[in-house]
Amino acid sequence: MRSFFFLICCWFCTINVWAQSEGPNRQYVLQSTHNAVQYKNYYLLTLLQQDQAVKKLVQNDPVMSDLFKAREAKITDALKSCQNNTACFTAAFKFSKDEISAVCGRLSFLFKENNALGAMVKSQVIPSGCYNMYSNLKPVDMLLKAWEQDAKAINFAIGVYVEGSKPNYPKIDSIGFNVKDKSYPELVTTNALLSLNTKNKLFFEPSMQFALVALEINERNDAADYEPMMSTVNKSSLLAIKKTNFGTYKYSLILVPGEGPEEHDTELSAGGMLRCRLAVEQYQNGVAPFIMVSGGRVHPYKTKYSEAHEMKKFLIQRLQIPESAIIMEPHARHTTTNMRNAARIMFRYGIPMDKKALTVTVKSQSMYISDVMPKRCIKELGYEPYRMGNRLSDTMLEFYPNVMSLQIDYDEPMDP
The missing domain is CATH 3.40.50 (Rossmann fold)
Known part of the structure; x- marks a missing residue:
C-alpha cells in the first residue's frame, strides 16, 4: 500500500513540475499579420482573428454577438450625433470597465481546457511569452488578463493619438495633430466611418481598427x-x-x-x-x-x-x-x-x-x-x-x- 501511495505522490509531483515548466517556448513562432503594429500590440486579439475555430466560437456566441452589435450601434449613433466632438467619438470606441468585465465573464464561460479556446491558450498564448507576467495564473485567468491588457492598450492608443492625452514621453511620442484645429474632427469622423467595415464581426474589431488607423495617420507605425x-x-x-x-x-x-x-x-x-x-x-x-x-x-x-x-x-x-x-x-x-x-x-x-x-x-x-x-x-x-x-x-x-x-x-x- 505504501508503494502505491508513493507512486501516486510521484505522479502528482511529475504533473506539477510539468505544469510549472510551461511557459515561453523558443521554438514558438509569433503569428504575424500584414500589420506588425497590430500583432505586436494586441497579440491575443490577433490570435482570436486568426484561429478560425476560436473565431467561429466567439462569432457564434450570442452574448459576444450582442456585444459587437452594441459597439456597432454606438459608433453609428456617434456618426449621427457627435459632429465636431472628439470626446464623443472616442467614447464610442473605448472599452468601458463594464464592457471589459462583460467580455471577461463571457470568455470565462466559453473557455474549456479541451475546446478551441483552451487549445489556443495552451499552444499560442502561453508559449508566446507575450503575457508572461501572468504565467503563474491558471490558463483561463491568463486569458482574461490578456484580454484586459489588450483592451487597455487600445484605450491608451485612442487616448493619446485621437484625444491628445499625454503619452509617457510627451516630447517624443505626442499626437501629431492640433486637436483644437477646426479640420481635426473630420479626420476622427472619417476614421470612425471606416471602422464600420463589413469585415469587422468580432466584438473588438471596430475599436482595434480605429486605434490602428489613428496610429497610422499620426505616422506612429514605428513598431512595424x-x-x-x-x-x-x-x-x-x-x-x-x-x-x-x-x-x-x-x-x-x-x-x-x-x-x-x-x-x-x-x-x-x-x-x-x-x-x-x-x-x-x-x-x-x-x-x-x-x-x-x-x-x-x-x-x-x-x-x-x-x-x-x-x-x-x-x-x-x-x-x-x-x-x-x-x-x-x-x-x-x-x-x-x-x-x-x-x-x-x-x-x-x-x-x-x-x-x-x-x-x-x-x-x-x-x-x-x-x-x-x-x-x-x-x-x-x-x-x-x-x-x-x-x-x-x-x-x-x-x-x-x-x-x-x-x-x-x-x-x-x-x-x-
Whole structure:
C-alpha cells in the first residue's frame, strides 16, 4: 500500500513540475499579420482573428454577438450625433470597465481546457511569452488578463493619438495633430466611418481598427519598422547565429544602446559613432561573436532616422564590420527598452539566455544602466529585463537577459 501511495505522490509531483515548466517556448513562432503594429500590440486579439475555430466560437456566441452589435450601434449613433466632438467619438470606441468585465465573464464561460479556446491558450498564448507576467495564473485567468491588457492598450492608443492625452514621453511620442484645429474632427469622423467595415464581426474589431488607423495617420507605425526582421535586416546575422558555437566566446553579444541626434538632418549622432567604436574594440578582441545595435526613430520628434539602422551603416561602411555580425534592434525608445528588446531578440533568435552579455556605451549611460535603471524598469515595465553581472570599466557592464522581457507593454504602442 505504501508503494502505491508513493507512486501516486510521484505522479502528482511529475504533473506539477510539468505544469510549472510551461511557459515561453523558443521554438514558438509569433503569428504575424500584414500589420506588425497590430500583432505586436494586441497579440491575443490577433490570435482570436486568426484561429478560425476560436473565431467561429466567439462569432457564434450570442452574448459576444450582442456585444459587437452594441459597439456597432454606438459608433453609428456617434456618426449621427457627435459632429465636431472628439470626446464623443472616442467614447464610442473605448472599452468601458463594464464592457471589459462583460467580455471577461463571457470568455470565462466559453473557455474549456479541451475546446478551441483552451487549445489556443495552451499552444499560442502561453508559449508566446507575450503575457508572461501572468504565467503563474491558471490558463483561463491568463486569458482574461490578456484580454484586459489588450483592451487597455487600445484605450491608451485612442487616448493619446485621437484625444491628445499625454503619452509617457510627451516630447517624443505626442499626437501629431492640433486637436483644437477646426479640420481635426473630420479626420476622427472619417476614421470612425471606416471602422464600420463589413469585415469587422468580432466584438473588438471596430475599436482595434480605429486605434490602428489613428496610429497610422499620426505616422506612429514605428513598431512595424523593418519587420519582419528575421527575413530582412537580421537575415544574415540570424543565419550566423545558427552556426555559432557560443561556448568559445566569453560573451554572447555586445549591446550598443543608441543616442539620437537633436537635429532633423543629422543621421547619426556623435555619441552614436563613439559607442559603435567602443563596441568594435571589444568585438575585435574576440570577446563576443555579435554586436547588437539598439534604438528606434526617437530624437528629434518624428525623425525619419533610425538609431539602430544608422549605427549598423556606420559599423559596416566606416568600421568594416561584416553585416552577419550585426544584429539590429530598431524599436527601443529609451534605455529601459534597449535592454528589454535585446533580451527579446536573444530569446527569439536562439542566443543563450544563461550566458553573460556585454553592454558597451559612454560612462554616463553605463552608470545609469547599473545604478538607476533597475528601479525605473520595475516602475515602468513591472519587472527587471536584465540581471547585472560585473562592471568591467566605466563603459562596460555585464548583464544577463531576462525572459520576462517578452511581456507586451500596453502603454507604449510604438514599442510594445
